[in-house]
Amino acid sequence: MRDLVKEYITYMQVEKGLAARSLESYGHDLERLKEWAAAQRKSVESLTRKDLRGWIAQLSREGFSPASVSRAVSAARGFFRFLLLDGHIQKHPAEDLHTPQKMTRLPRFLTEEEIERLLAAPDVSTDEGLRDRAMLELMYATGLRVSEVVKLKRADVNLDAGLVSCYGKGSKERRVPIGKSASLWLQKYIGVSARAGRANNPYLFLNSSGAPMTRTQAWAIVKRYASRAGLERVSPHTLRHSFATHLLQRGADSRSVQALLGHSDISTTQIYTHITDRHMRATYDRHHPRAKASVKDEE
Numbered sequence: 001m002r003d004l005v006k007e008y009i010t011y012m013q014v015e016k017g018l019a020a021r022s023l024e025s026y027g028h029d030l031e032r033l034k035e036w037a038a039a040q041r042k043s044v045e046s047l048t049r050k051d052l053r054g055w056i057a058q059l060s061r062e063g064f065s066p067a068s069v070s071r072a073v074s075a076a077r078g079f080f081r082f083l084l085l086d087g088h089i090q091k092h093p094a095e096d097l098h099t100p101q102k103m104t105r106l107p108r109f110l111t112e113e114e115i116e117r118l119l120a121a122p123d124v125s126t127d128e129g130l131r132d133r134a135m136l137e138l139m140y141a142t143g144l145r146v147s148e149v150v151k152l153k154r155a156d157v158n159l160d161a162g163l164v165s166c167y168g169k170g171s172k173e174r175r176v177p178i179g180k181s182a183s184l185w186l187q188k189y190i191g192v193s194a195r196a197g198r199a200n201n202p203y204l205f206l207n208s209s210g211a212p213m214t215r216t217q218a219w220a221i222v223k224r225y226a227s228r229a230g231l232e233r234v235s236p237h238t239l240r241h242s243f244a245t246h247l248l249q250r251g252a253d254s255r256s257v258q259a260l261l262g263h264s265d266i267s268t269t270q271i272y273t274h275i276t277d278r279h280m281r282a283t284y285d286r287h288h289p290r291a292k293a294s295v296k297d298e299e
Contacts, residue, residue, distance in 0.1 A: 004045060005030045008082045029072040030079055032059075045083055049093045052076065056097070057266060073097055107241035107272070114231055115140060115242060121225035127192055128208065132221050134182075134189035135205055138164070139222075139236060141182035143243035143261055146222075146236035150213050152204040154190065159183050168262040176260055244272045 123129035226234035
């Protein structure tokens with residue numbers, strides 16, 4: 001069988017006059033792509049755009065930096081362009097393939113102990129504090145976006161079934177489980193809200209004037225209690241990141257987390273794999289007795 005990767009590298013050397021180091025980098029990246037394709041039981045020339053997105057996600061899971069992933073995708077673009085011009089393929093699968101930005105930062109998340117401090121911050125002896133505790137519990141229990149939380153209506157929450165229905169990006173509906181803790185605080189809040197004469201308003205979370213809470217108001221509530229709990233750089237999205245990270249750290253599979261978050265593409269969810277991998281690495285380095293043994297230690 002023809003080695004198309006080798007033919008492309010030769011073409012780049014002869015026709016383009018590429019430097020030896022660049023040729024070596026391109027060769028490594030494309031050989032890695034060829035091996036990945038073989039693992040999927042496909043030839044490299046039969047890969048689709050969807051396949052290449054999976055390859056990018058795999059590179060990220062293996063710890064490649066955004067810059068390295070971008071370089072590999074650049075090599076793939078040139079390779080598939082070569083295959084197209086040479087008549088091996090009819091469509092360019094990598095033409096508009098997106099790559100991670102070079103300065104991509106991992107999402108900030110709270111530890112479980114920090115989450116407990118945040119949830120304990122509201123004064124639940126007041127109606128406002130009870131509302132805020134219920135909202136914080138719900139945000140952490142479901143991973144909902146703040147825009148989804150403020151749009152929730154009472155009818156969207158089924159405490160008996162332990163489910164909440166929400167509408168995410170593109171008005172796509174999804175149903176997310178809520179745990180016992182969030183259900184308990186929601187039940188208390190709904191009861192108090194009804195006794196306060198607000199049962200006629202269909203929205204779940206209301207501000208002090210009885211109107212539906214806005215995104216800005218919800219954001220301010222999270223920031224206020226984070227400050228009270230001694231936590232910095234916390235936003236509603238931090239709770240969403242914490243929700244996803246803690247699930248993965250405790251063994252949830254990425255496909256389930258993808259569905260819970262409402263991500264249309266699994267590659268979006270894979271960013272949390274970086275966090276859990278780093279967490280496991282740090283835990284290993286801290287606690288394994290041989291994690292930091294050097295060669296000298298063995299002599």
